[in-house]
Amino acid sequence: MEKLYIHPLPVRLWHWTNAFGFLLLIATGLQIRYLDLFQLIPFRTAVVVHNWIGFILIANFFVWLGYYLSSDKIKVYHPELSPKKYFQASFRQMQFYGYGIFRGEPNPHHPNAYKKFNALQSMLYQIIMMLLVPIMFFTGLLMWDVGRFSSIVEALGGVRVVDTVHVLLFIVFCGFMIVHVYLASLGHTASAHFKAMITGYEEVEDEPKHDATH
């Protein structure tokens, strides 16, 4: 096993702030939306906490964006421009999670500091970070003060439309969080990826020389 420094400190800080923030947003969001089903905290408190965490995570998003825009590590988000290569890599990855992993085969993706995401992660995180998360924050911001942003809300189709988009993304992120945590447990040990996101060092299998260029 080789130890590679894959997760820089700003990314780790961003990640864990985001993770706990999302959990709190989900919890308070559920409380706000389903007051008739359970009442762990008062509605108003849930709204205020939800708003504050929302703003913290918006700021946190810019920490992430600022770091990657000012670092050559942004390469981790560079898309694979060859569709053939991309689909082959994606297929290999799907084959691994859907079949190879059951047979004890190795993960076909060999991460390094500039290519830490496999083909599926690469596509998914681009969509999440550059599309879904900004839309989530934007719709949340609009609903934080609908009066202040009334012209934008109206242009987007009204508060009901904005809320529906926000809730749809909430549903997506609820699903994502569950699958994300499970996939994170599929390292060479169940806790390997979690430890890596704390220490920054990922334990990767020794690679044949020709793979090191990835």
Added chain:
Amino acid sequence: MKRSRAPTSLILAGLLAFVLSLAGLSAHAAEGEMSKESKACLSCHDKDGITKTLESGEALSLAISTKAYTESMHKKTDCEDCHSNLDSKTHGKVKTAIKSKREFALGMRESCRDCHKKKAVEYDDSVHAALIKAGSKKAPLCTDCHNPHTVRSAKIVGPIADTPCAKCHEAIFKAYSKDVHGLERVAKGISAPLCAGCHQAHAVKAASMGEGVKDACLACHKEALNQHKDWLPNTALHFEAISCPVCHAPDAQRRVNLRLYDSTAKRQVAEKTGVPKFEKRTDTADAKDMGLDERALWSLLKEFNQDGGDGKMLLRGRLEVRSGVEAHQLSEKSKAIKDCDTCHKQGAAAFQSVSLTIAGPDGRPLRHGVQNDVLNSLTSMDSVRGFYAIGSTRIKLLDYLLLLVVFGAASVPLAHMTVKRLFKGVRQKLEAERLAAAQDPGKQASTGRRQGTDNASK
């Protein structure tokens, strides 16, 4: 002690006599300012009980108290300024036919307009004037609220029971007299509003239309917005979508009023006089009279949009109390509803009654019932796009979607772990083969596999 009381009483009596004599002098002075003609009129009309029987059989009082007249706001107005149609040669000698009190008041209206031009313009734009144009026999004319021979300054605080509005709006006035404004008015006089304070005296509009009454609340309660901002999230939206009595009349029943709104002209859609469409269309769309469902509402909006209005018609929802009486049951601030649960909970009473409204030709609302599940339907997302209360009007389909996604996402790890467990034997066998191949490089090529992850082999 006894000795000192007598001079005090004398002084007080003297002062009282002086004040009364001044008042008498003032009345006499005003009477003195009257023209000879007016004095002549009052010489006959200042008699109790004189009446004229009208064609309708009603008795029109002809009595005018000189004292009350000289104390009134019209004390400098001569009789003939208003009654210019009377001819001194024939008046009292030749009988003139008057159909009814109403007809007489309608005719005299023009006399008021000669001087009170600004008020007349305001009145012409009011719901009262619109009702008269529509043929109402009850809507108030000038003299129904103001007796021209006794009218006093509006600044004088009289008993609230003297308020002319109470004559027609009896139930509302009764509620008002017991609410926080009515009680305060009695206790402190002018500081609390009477009817005209919120509804205007002449430019009276239907209270449930527009934002006039809310503006009136905020005109006195200037700090209300800022005070609400201290505790109420999304204050501006709450102020826009909820009428003040919804929270400040805690015992009132509430309803959602979906107002048909012209988004370009930025005003509520009004029925054109002589072209009644609303009732006809709503009755057609809701043949069973069960309330409009989401499909009927959508079709109705489409029809109004096809009328070629200025812009897109949409529905702007507003939470309000169900009746004028309930709007006048305002409580003390400490009793106002501050509990978010009242509205932000599915099944909240406030969202059980929904109506569609447009402004009628006379400015009063025309309503038709709407099924309350419209507020929770995905298909009515466009129709009721401007109204949403978190929790209580949430779209049910999204709840099912959330359940589906959460259970679906949770089943992925469960299914994956189950299959991994089922493959444990296969994995161990392959692992053994790989180890054997690693020990015997000759077999490595045939295996073609590298060592698997430690975790995967578990």
